[in-house]
Amino acid sequence: MKSLFVIFIACILSGPLSSFAQAQGKISGRITLVDGQPYGSASVSLLEVNKITLTDDKGNYSFDNIPAGNYTVRIQVLGAAQQDLKVTLTEGQHAKLDYQLTKENVQALQEVIIGGNNTNKFRRKESVYIARLPIKNLENPQVYASIPKELIQEQMATDLGSIAKNVAGAGIPMIANQGRVTFRSRGFDTEPNARNGVAGAAFAMIDPVNLERMEVIKGPSATLFGNSISSSYGGLYNRVTKKPYNGFGGEVGYTGGSWNFNRLTFDINSPINESKTALFRLNGATSFEKSFQDLGFTNSVTLAPSFSYQITDRLSLLLDIEFGQAKGTSVVRFNPFVSTVISSRKSIADMGFPYNKTFLSNDLPYTTQLLNIFAQANYKISESWTSQTIVSRARSSINGYITALAGRTDSTIRPNVITGYTQFIATNIQQNFIGDFKVAGLRNRLVVGLDFYNNYNDFDRVQVSTTAGTVASPDINFLKSYTGRISKFKVDSLASRGGALRKETNRDNTYSIYFSDVINLTDRLNIMLSLRGNRFKYGGVYDVVTGITAGGLGVGGIQAGPYNQNSLSQKLGAVYEIAKDRVSLFGNYMNGFFNKSGQTADGTALKPEHANQLEFGVKADLFDHKLAGTVSYYDIQVENSTYNDPSGNGYQIQDGTQLSKGVEIDLTANPIAGLNIVAGFAYNNSKLTQAAPLLTGRRPGLSGPPRSYNFWVSYRFPEGELKGLGAGFGGNIASWQYHTNTSVTQIIIPSYAMFDATVFYDQPRYRIGLKVDNLTSEKTWSVRLTPQAPARFLGSVALKF
Template structure:
């Protein structure tokens, strides 16, 4: 009883103490918004006299509790924006509300921010990565498309190929043997090799569980991104990862479907400290699926932890890790027999659609680790320092397969056995300024970039006996035992190679008037190829350069420029734009006269219109581009053992990208891409023709969904969409053509989305239409997927 009385007395005294404390202290709360009223997450708010700091949450809210009565200075700071000091008077027992809206010129922060909006949720275009500056879409003279996580979730996209369906001109993705995915962009092969704006290549499958959005940046973009990230003259794909936010929450989901598809994903976010300046988020997934074909499977697991820390009101740190491990069998890669004067379609070859010709014990395993660290420091109101370290590693072990045509009815299976490793390191230092010269605003980025690439190969290529693919024996099977027994007779590749790139770049966006902006950018790039070290012979050479000549280690210097103009016909609503951009790729080799080659270049001229009208309900871009590639290597007509560097290629076309929200609940995403590509000066066999593997010349994509915005069934929705492309080529020469037929792939979904849970069901390729990628990989027929997620 005495103990019980003591505890009771303590509780009473504690209650009186809390009441006394509450009556003698006060609270400060408020909301930070951008110029358009949208909430601004992750803004730094500091109570200067107490040296207390916090971050705004996803709704832009912040709170300081238990503050002693007096007048304080409240400092609001967003990187790349002018800081704001406000006087706040705290009264005992009261809550003081202090809201703040950023001024017009500071619409976007340098770091990623979360924008909560119910209007046109599929059109979140603002990005700090496209121009490496806080630049709005309507101010940017470059075209880019953005696929948001909301659209990814609604479409139940479980791989990057499904996400890319929403990018105009992407086409059917090409899946490489390690699960790596490649798209088309303006007639060129393009890979998702950028992550948060810097090099983040992964030579394996990339799980989308950690993706906030995918940005398709169009056109040659070497000026700001270099060749280490920009995978083609058509542009690059940037994977923006999910960042920690100020609050506790998360989601766990299960998806199951056709061909024993099973997938679990998780997303957990929490503040680490009481001030909520240290935040942690963990995303991850594990998947298993059998192939729709007779044999084949994939099995993967990914983990993506991220940590952010607002160290002071001027200094912030972001650490982001991406780890993936997988095992699977190679997809079908068919290289048909090419006879002279033959025009044929993959449909007419009678190549089996549902057969792999391999075995499940011929599997590969991959491991991928990407580390990204970014340190932002506010030097002054006008200048910010951004330091970035990115390191990407991919390893591949096991068996990689291909099917090479020998005659019109036979193939020779080929298996690569062994280990391949890729390591890339990217170090960047950017200084970002936002200041005025007179009355003219300047937004400037000055950057230093170091990129190191190191690759190693320890593998052997084995050729298996020919087999008839039309009348294949029922007992036919290529086993692991058979491949291993033949490996001693295969072609051996044991080598290391690598290169270093040193670059400096500068870009300035200059406001001539409030509506007229000019962009000027320049990059100087020094490339040093270290050569190929043959472990067997102990000799370092350049590998086979142009014409099969040993080029040896070499160095090249390249200049890349970017210029653009934007005129906002209707301020913050409609803008006209034009750009002139450059890209380049280093080329090795020696000409017949002993001279070395220079980098290959491409120049793009583009113009169009961007719009964001009817209170953000209609957002879109219409553009015309003309890309001219020069200094292309082609066979020397006087000596087939060498090359000459005078080849040219043309790629021009029109792109349309639209998202619309005509009325509450209805969302529309649509795109159209027309591309006219051809060799304008090349080897006689292909001159004047469309390059093979460039994809269809006309591609359409659309997605329409409706979700009940109110009522008893609020959150119930339907979605329907599709992708269509005309015929294209796997091979296209004047003597031989392999045609890939036109396709139309339709998808549909139904879902019920509630604050605490979500249920969905989707069918991909409703009509089970047969379609092929540019590598002649058959695409899956109708696939059913159901999902259930719990939110907390």
């Protein structure tokens, strides 16, 4: 009875008391860039109630259950002035407060997630990584290309080689025996070993499941990115990974196709706290595929979690991890016989090398493991200055069998096999201070940075060579029971009896300081002044067997002890916008360098090899972003390269020079709604102007085709009953190229024309696609003479949520 009385009294009081309770309201809004595109992941605070949140991928933010009153909404964007906006919330009402960033703050320092813009959807030029500063593409004197996830998705690209088809001059990717991929850029090898703007070395297969886009920076880039393995004289491939966003969503997909290809992917994103300041995203993939050749397979799994946390309105943290593990057999790698006496010129297509045969066994696999960790903390010191701290650690390991086929004569080959364990670990620590301020009325955007890079390598392996056999079937007389194939039994037997043992560790440290300043002399004219000071300390090679530390084997076998080298690298550029925000003229003078160990015959220590590039051209972004592109001419001069002393004394001569010059065109267009075009052209003229006698005056082997073209055209119905239905067609065409080019022997890779096509149906809740790669089954080879697959059919389905 007493409890009933209490309930009765409570019910009577609840009515009058509720009339005194103040109804809660809501404050929300939308933040956009200067061109109206939404700005995701901006920090928004409500000061009076100490609440903080982030905008979602449409630029929206919201504060719910707020009492009536006067409030201050603070918008914090790294690299832009703080904005405090006043708003009054009346009882039980909804107050909206939108904000658009000014022209000077088009881009922030953290990764911006842009959605909702269908105009020229393959144009994603703005980047926080290219210049390490918030400058637009039209303000940047350097040339770069960007392949966004929208294009990757439409082309159903499942590997980095397929993605790089959209890069002018990239060529057919060279796949190393560990799944490692290398491209051509301006006549030089270039690997995708930068990740989110810092070194992310990967001596293993890299799955693109967590790629937001691939950025391809052209030309020597050591001034801002150092001389680590992330860059070359031809440029830099930067993998930009997917970041968490404010909202729940994701998708699960399956792709199947020729040669038992099976691939499962997923992408899941979610806030993990009520205020949506802590965000989590997980990408993953597993793939299996047999080779189109008689034997061979690849099996892989990748997990890529990413976590971001807006700790305060000034401090944010990003943690990004990728883990990958793969097991597979080596691709065919053929090193033809090169005569130094008898003159010959031949094409790989005429040499009779079997196109569909591997000479391997599936019991000779390798396993690789990849672990990359990236952490970044951004702190807004003031309206003009931001601190950015980055720690990156990359580990790759290879265990098992790595094979190559070496030509012994024009008609015989000898298989070489490496078996054992190899490990590569790279650690990169950076501290950047980024400012946006005025001096004497001139706007300066400045980055000052400190960089520490440590490289550690560990080798425990042995190389063995089998006996030579005919091209049609090596070792046929020795291995009758194995039908002429290289077997695990034979390799293990040879390794147990000895071989070229490599059991060592080596390491090096690089200490750098750099700055880069973009000065606006007028609102249309800016100059870039950049400089890096580099201190390289090589620790030598520790031989595990002998316990002796030496310098390691260099060219010609000469050993040099631990050494130090200092280098300076400059980057100068100028941009003039002849039509503001639409057309700009640019020029640059940039440097790259690589350290060299050892000495010449007279005892002179080797100096760092370096290259300087002079480039100029035009960039355009016209018709409300419907046409964007770059046309440029470059001239790269390499000096201080080394080659073997012709006297045969085992030393090197360091007076080598090389020239690489050419023209590149990169275009994206959206002429009418639903129609998108990507096109590129690259012409490269490379020559060894001073080198070994057999090479001087000749185009280097493995430098790629002198001329290449790429294009992709797609149409998607933008509205009506067929909305989301589309088709795409593209191709890669290249002139013939040299594998080997000496005054005595030339080995040619023939020209090729490869075409792909796709149809797809993309809806808000699902996506279906069909794709054919290499429609005509064109026979061609990479620069390592690896045969490329004939027509491959793929089908995919993805469910979105």
